[in-house]
Amino acid sequence: MTGVGVLAVGLLLCFAGLASIHLAVLASGFALGWLLAESLGGSLGVISIVALCAAVVAWVLATLVFRAALLVVGGVAGGVIGAKLFGLLEGDDGNVLLAVLFTLAVAVLAGLAAQHLHDTALVWICAFGGAGLALSGAARAWPDGLEFLRTPDTTAETVIAAAAWLALGAVGWSVQRRWASRRDQSRSA
Structure with a gap:
């Protein structure tokens, strides 16, 4: 899969992640697998296979553990945030073990937030x-x-990359909040 495919999956998660819990699980699993395999220096083929497997594993976990699905979705998508944040903070010079620990810590915090705050946290x-x-x-x-x-x-590159991430994330949050509001209004009508 090329960067354009990864870009498309990222935009799908960014702007429509809350629209379908299945989509959010698959896209988040793919994203986490991709970013972790890429940070470990895998080839494009290996990265793609790891990403697809991570997507399937994330979906199976969410399906099997329905009551804890929000924890799983939040954790997997939070892992993506942790991996991206670590990449921005450490760049290519980061320690692999530290990257995994940092990613897991953010994933757990995001999963707990999603489990307790539901849609509010999942949108973010x-x-x-x-x-x-x-x-x-x-x-x-x-x-x-x-x-x-x-x-x-x-x-300077770190500041620009972080600003671009925050700006795109804020636009995605805004779009998803509007969709969630419309969905809630149609349910109550």
């Missing part, structure tokens, strides 16, 4: 998880000009 988690993946996909698709969105080398 899906929007910013999807935005992070979309920017990493754009960096892979157009590495000559956008590589810094995945692993910035300078402070």
Whole structure:
């Protein structure tokens, strides 16, 4: 899968993650698998297989553990946020064990938030998880000009990448909140 495909999955999660819990699980699992396999230096084929397997595993876990689905979805999408945030903070020089621990910590916190705050937290988690993946996909698709969105080398690149992530995530959050409001209004009518 090229960077454009990763960009598309990221945008789908960013703007429509709450629309379908199945979509959110599959996209978040894919995103987490992709970002972790990529950070470990896998080839494009290996990264794609790991991402697809992670998507299926995430979906199976969410299906089997329906009562804890919000915890799983929030945790998987939170893992995407943790992986992206670690990439912005540490770049290519980060320790792999520290990256895994950091990603897991953010995933657990996001999962707990999603379980307790439901849609409120899921909108944030899906929007910013999807935005992070979309920017990493754009960096892979157009590495000559956008590589810094995945692993910035300078402070200025880090600030720009973080601002782009926050801006795209905020737009995704806004779109998903409007959809959730419309859905809630149609349910109560």
